[in-house]
Every structure is written in structure tokens, then in C-alpha cells.
Amino acid sequence: MSYDEVREVDEAVAAALEGERERQNDTLAMIASENHVSEAVLEAQGSELTNKYAEGYPGERYYGGCEFADEVETLAIERAKALWGAEHVNVQPHSGSSANLGVYLAVLEPGDKILSLDLTHGGHLSHGHQANFAGQLFDVEHYEVDAETGYLDYEGIREQAEEFEPDIVVSGFSAYPREVEWERIQAAADAVDAYHMADIAHITGLVAADVHSSPVGVADFVTGSTHKTIRAGRGGIIMCREEYADAVDSAVFPGAQGGPLMHNIAGKAVGFEEALQPEFEEYAEQVVENAEVLAETLQGHGFSLVSGGTDTHLVLADLRESHPDTTGGDAEEALEEVGIVLNANTVPGETRSAFNPSGIRAGTPCLTTRGFGPEEIEIVGDCIAKVVDNVGDEEVYAEVSETVDELCAEYPVYG
Structure with a gap:
């Protein structure tokens, strides 16, 4: 991609874009x-749709001139339904957090109760952290992973739900490396007549490719990001049963957002089309295999x-024992x-500050997109260990940097 037009107007921004x-x-x-x-998604996101206001939904806009916006959004919706098997899809949320907000606004009132995974145990800010809107608007209690195994304690979650009596149980994660048993979370929600929202922000692509179990058809609501393992335009998505369609759509617009970012929705549509191709399943399988090798x-x-x-795309290392x-x-x-x-x-059981914690999280989606397989991932794992074992050793840094340069040259991202 050339930034010649940007350079004509703004050399500083062009230089930053080229640097990135x-x-x-x-x-x-x-x-x-x-x-x-892909270059195709980048091109779609940089399209003339960035100029277009399209408040409302396909066929029901508050502005004229939306015929092509309608076409693009409808394509994104239909492709999402095909990928995840959802009855209803809203592709307008600006992010995964916006998607979560849309669900909360659809079915909760301020002060209602949320039960969700604790941030330090792999949850997400938008699941109810006190610094986030969810923690400020709602009464939130967190469940945790088992301290010894690092796995979710499903019986414990059910017992906690029965004691706390939440209005909604949130499942999903940002740093939990294992497959989630959605039906057992649903059982905990059912036990207290609560809604169940499954946040698959990190694993949208793995679920779409059937290499991770799906909460669609299990949970009342499924939210996610569209730019992580699914490799589509940057943003969020909400999937739900048809009975909740009107409430969700009203919560997103006009409840939480104004005009949708139509250029991002174009990127979502293109990325979803790519994910519908047979080779995407091979990609998702490789992501998981690479994570296992790492x-x-x-x-x-x-x-x-x-x-x-790990069962997913990420590993979470606790350095306290190996590198105290x-x-x-x-x-x-x-x-x-060194370029990693x-x-x-x-x-789990964090003893340091969240600003300088005890662990590191590493994922394999980007490297898999570049074409890395198990052999290259093993080299990367060796490099990570060598650096962490020798923090501050410039000779080691130089050696690892050379290996990283060789890998990057062999597997470029963009020309």
C-alpha cells in the first residue's frame, strides 16, 4: 500500500504510517x-464508505443515499450468520466492548447484577471491572479459575451464582488458555433464571472454523471482536436468538452509538468472506497447533x-516460579x-501490580497468518526463553535479533 497521497498532504503522518x-x-x-x-480488508476499510452516514439499519436508515451501505451491511450480516449459525446478527458495534455494552443495555437496568470472570484470572475490563462502565453501572461479582489447576471451576461458578443471584452471567475471556464448556455456564445461569452472555472476542475465528466449541445456540447472547482470530475489519459483533433481536438492535442504535462505521463494516464483510473459504479452517487449526507447540x-x-x-491461540506464562x-x-x-x-x-493469584504483573501472554494468530508452522514457532519459543533467561544481556539480544530478522525476511506480512 502506497501512502503517496498522504505524503502530499502530511509528511509526518505518512512517515508514521510507513514506520508502522x-x-x-x-x-x-x-x-x-x-x-x-489481508490487503483486501485494508482496501475495504479505506474505501469511500468512510464518508457515509448510515444511521439505522438496512432498509430503515435515517439518511438517503444508503443503497450501497445497505448492501455491504447485509452481506456482512448474512456471512456472519453462515459463519457462526446465529439467528440474528448485529455488525454495527465499534468494538467488542461496545458489543458487550449493547447486550447490557438490551436486558439490564443500572444496578442489576453481573457475574463474570475476574480480570486477573483471564476476564476482560468490559465484564465488570470497576474502572470500566460495566463496573460503574452494575453490581458486579467475579468468579475465578481454580488456583491449583488454572481451569474454570464450573461447580463453583454455579454455587456462586446461586448465592449471588445475578441477572446475567458472563462467560469468555481475554487471557484464559482453555476451551470453555459453554453448556455448564448456561446451566449456572439457568439455575438462577439469569441471562448468559458469551464473549468470544478472542476466539471468533476458532469458533467459526469449528476448532473451538461454539456458544451460539447455547448462550442467550454471543459477543465478539471481528479483528482477532477472524481477521476481518476492526470492530465488534453481537449474535443472539431472534427473540432478542429488537432489544439488541435498539440498544446498539440509538442506545449506545450513532452512525455505524460503514468502512469498518465493509472490512468485516470482506474478512467474513475470506473466513468462509475452505483454507480458513486450515488456518485456524494451524493457529491452535502453533500455540500448542509454543x-x-x-x-x-x-x-x-x-x-x-493451551487449547486455544494463546499461552499464559507465570514467571514467579521459573524467573522470580x-x-x-x-x-x-x-x-x-529483540523484535518479539x-x-x-x-x-491467577497475582501478587504484583497490574501495571507490572507476573506473567506474559503470547498468541499465535499473527505468526500463523505470516505462514509460520511448528518448526518456526519452536524457534520463536527458544528465542523467548533465551531472552527471558538473560534479561539485560546484550550479546543474547544481538543473537536473538538476528534470528528474528531472518524469520521476518522469510515470512513478510505486506510487500
Whole structure:
């Protein structure tokens, strides 16, 4: 992609955009919530639809001139239904958090009760953290993973639901490496006549490809992001049973948002079309296999992994036992210096600050998109271990940087 037109107007922004393209090409992105979209998705998101206001829904807009906006949004909706098997889909949320807000507004009143996974145990801010709108508007209680196994304690969740009596039970995660048993969360919600919202923001692509179990048809509401493992336009999505369609649509617009970002919805439509192709299932399977290889490689170097491994696209390493003097922030900073970009992350039973926690989270979607297989992932795992084992050693950094450069050159993201 050329930035010649931008450069004509604004050299500073053009330089930053070119710098970002080079950064993505020249580093290994392992932040579990990121991915590299195709040139087609990039082109759709940069289209003239960025100019168009289209408040409302297809066929029921509050502005004229929406015939092509209607066509694009309808395509995105129909493709999402085909991917996930949902009865009703809203593709207008600006993000996964906006999608969660849409569900809350559809069925809850301020002060109602939410039961959700604790942030330090793998949950998300929008599930009810006190710094987030959900924690400020609603009465929130959190469940946790089992301290010894790192797995969700489904019986404990049900017991906690029966004691707390929430209005909605939230499942899903941002840093839980295991497959979720959606039916058991649903049983906990049913026991107290609560709604169940499953947040699949991280695993939308894995669910679409049937390499992870689906909560669609189990939970009342399913929310997600459209730019992570699904590799579509950046934004959010809500899926629900037809009986909740009007409430959800009204909650999104006009309840939580004004005009939809039609250029992003175009990117969603294109990305969904790509995900409907047979090769996407192969991609999703490779994402999971690569994560398993990464987990095994790190364990071989003595790293302790939350839950002992992974079923998904991410691994969560707890450094307290293997590297007691190294924080997640130390590891993140050292790895970025050699071109491996992941993030520090809290771990169950966190004893440090959330700003400099005890763990690191690493995902394989971006590397898999680049074409990495098990052999390359094992090399990356070795590099991560070498750096974290030798924080501050410039000779090690130089050696690992050279390996990273070779991998990036062999598997470019964009030309």
C-alpha cells in the first residue's frame, strides 16, 4: 500500500504510517488480540464508505443515499450468520466492548447484577471491572479459575451464582488458555433464571472454523471482536436468538452509538468472506497447533504455564516460579528490544501490580497468518526463553535479533 497521497498532504503522518508498516514487517507480533488482515480488508476499510452516514439499519436508515451501505451491511450480516449459525446478527458495534455494552443495555437496568470472570484470572475490563462502565453501572461479582489447576471451576461458578443471584452471567475471556464448556455456564445461569452472555472476542475465528466449541445456540447472547482470530475489519459483533433481536438492535442504535462505521463494516464483510473459504479452517487449526507447540517449547525451557498448556491461540506464562526476579514488564520490554512483541499480563493469584504483573501472554494468530508452522514457532519459543533467561544481556539480544530478522525476511506480512 502506497501512502503517496498522504505524503502530499502530511509528511509526518505518512512517515508514521510507513514506520508502522515497517514495524509490523520487521517484528514478530505475538499479542494474542492482534492479527494481520489481508490487503483486501485494508482496501475495504479505506474505501469511500468512510464518508457515509448510515444511521439505522438496512432498509430503515435515517439518511438517503444508503443503497450501497445497505448492501455491504447485509452481506456482512448474512456471512456472519453462515459463519457462526446465529439467528440474528448485529455488525454495527465499534468494538467488542461496545458489543458487550449493547447486550447490557438490551436486558439490564443500572444496578442489576453481573457475574463474570475476574480480570486477573483471564476476564476482560468490559465484564465488570470497576474502572470500566460495566463496573460503574452494575453490581458486579467475579468468579475465578481454580488456583491449583488454572481451569474454570464450573461447580463453583454455579454455587456462586446461586448465592449471588445475578441477572446475567458472563462467560469468555481475554487471557484464559482453555476451551470453555459453554453448556455448564448456561446451566449456572439457568439455575438462577439469569441471562448468559458469551464473549468470544478472542476466539471468533476458532469458533467459526469449528476448532473451538461454539456458544451460539447455547448462550442467550454471543459477543465478539471481528479483528482477532477472524481477521476481518476492526470492530465488534453481537449474535443472539431472534427473540432478542429488537432489544439488541435498539440498544446498539440509538442506545449506545450513532452512525455505524460503514468502512469498518465493509472490512468485516470482506474478512467474513475470506473466513468462509475452505483454507480458513486450515488456518485456524494451524493457529491452535502453533500455540500448542509454543506451550511445549516454553515448558521445555522451564516456564510455568497457567493451566499447564493451551487449547486455544494463546499461552499464559507465570514467571514467579521459573524467573522470580523478572516481572512480566521486564520480559515484555526485553523481548520488544529483540523484535518479539507480546504483553505483560496478570496471572491467577497475582501478587504484583497490574501495571507490572507476573506473567506474559503470547498468541499465535499473527505468526500463523505470516505462514509460520511448528518448526518456526519452536524457534520463536527458544528465542523467548533465551531472552527471558538473560534479561539485560546484550550479546543474547544481538543473537536473538538476528534470528528474528531472518524469520521476518522469510515470512513478510505486506510487500
